[in-house]
Amino acid sequence: MQNYTLPQADPASVVLLQITDTHLFADDSGSLLGVATKDSFHAVLDAIAASACTFDAIVATGDISQDHTEASYQRFSEGIARWSQPCFWLPGNHDYQPSMQAVLPSPQIKPCHHVLAGDHWQIILLDSQVVGVPHGELSDAQLAMLDAALTQHPERHALVLLHHHPLPAGSTWLDQHQLHNAEAFWQVVGRHPQVRAILCGHIHQELDRIHQGVRVLATPSTCIQFQPDSHDFALDQKSPGWRLLTLHANGTLETRVQRLDGHCFTPHFDAAGY
Ligand SMILES: Nc1ncnc2c1ncn2[C@@H]1O[C@@H]2COP(=O)(O)O[C@H]2[C@H]1O
Numbered sequence: 001m002q003n004y005t006l007p008q009a010d011p012a013s014v015v016l017l018q019i020t021d022t023h024l025f026a027d028d029s030g031s032l033l034g035v036a037t038k039d040s041f042h043a044v045l046d047a048i049a050a051s052a053c054t055f056d057a058i059v060a061t062g063d064i065s066q067d068h069t070e071a072s073y074q075r076f077s078e079g080i081a082r083w084s085q086p087c088f089w090l091p092g093n094h095d096y097q098p099s100m101q102a103v104l105p106s107p108q109i110k111p112c113h114h115v116l117a118g119d120h121w122q123i124i125l126l127d128s129q130v131v132g133v134p135h136g137e138l139s140d141a142q143l144a145m146l147d148a149a150l151t152q153h154p155e156r157h158a159l160v161l162l163h164h165h166p167l168p169a170g171s172t173w174l175d176q177h178q179l180h181n182a183e184a185f186w187q188v189v190g191r192h193p194q195v196r197a198i199l200c201g202h203i204h205q206e207l208d209r210i211h212q213g214v215r216v217l218a219t220p221s222t223c224i225q226f227q228p229d230s231h232d233f234a235l236d237q238k239s240p241g242w243r244l245l246t247l248h249a250n251g252t253l254e255t256r257v258q259r260l261d262g263h264c265f266t267p268h269f270d271a272a273g274y
């Protein structure tokens with residue numbers, strides 16, 4: 001297991017910036033349902049910079065690329081390079097791991113699955129990708145890695161990251177693409193009471209629920225948004241967004257989603273999918 005020790009700027013807390021589902025292309029004009037994903041990604045980065053928020057690390061929770069190219073991952077890397085904080089990433093259903101790995105080693109992107117964040121927290125990054133299909137599944141090896149990390153550090157509060165949502169979000173078309181072996185995942189989590197939160201991407205919308213006493217969070221994409229509680233594929237008018245999370249020493253977590261102002265980067269609302 002690759003470990004990383006993340007120093008915290010403030011001894012009282014660790015702050016994370018989550019960016020998810022950037023769906024970037026090699027081509028700067030590449031677009032998803034009418035949204036130029038490099039432009040929306042950069043608008044989000046500009047808004048984060050303008051907000052002058054401080055954070056200790058960036059976490060990117062999958063679907064970084066839409067076209068599988070090494071250049072699309074370079075675009076991501078170039079975008080976040082305006083900051084010096086480390087970035088931890090994991091794959092989503094649209095990612096192509098050979099291209100992801102081809103941009104490493106990187107001074108900023110750390111290929112780690114287990115992060116000791118400050119003195120009180122650990123972050124575990126899981127790979128829920130099943131190559132070629134949109135739904136997720138955790139292999140026995142991933143479940144064992146999660147169990148081992150949590151067993152190794154029972155004294156640390158834990159944040160678990162994966163691309164796919166491990167419970168139904170409320171949209172039929174999207175929930176068929178959730179984590180399929182969610183029960184096995186929740187069994188592992190249930191054995192470790194120090195797990196405080198699960199953080200996902202994939203559903204291109206904000207989610208904040210409690211399941212088995214654990215907070216489950218999902219975050220808007222930096223490009224297109226899906227409408228909550230929809231039986232069929234439907235896009236939302238909301239703007240691209242991101243999330244900040246503050247992990248306190250006592251195990252509590254404060255978080256907020258932020259979005260670009262106004263209705264910008266509007267997609268083709270009549271699209272039936274992609
Ligand atoms: N109309 C649709 N019905 C079902 N799944 C879809 C549809 N359109 C796109 N998808 C898939 O559902 C996924 C949900 O978010 P992703 O970004 O992973 O990419 C999407 C596609 O892989």
Ligand SMILES: [Fe+2]
Binds near residue numbers: 021063203204221
């Ligand atoms: Fe996505």
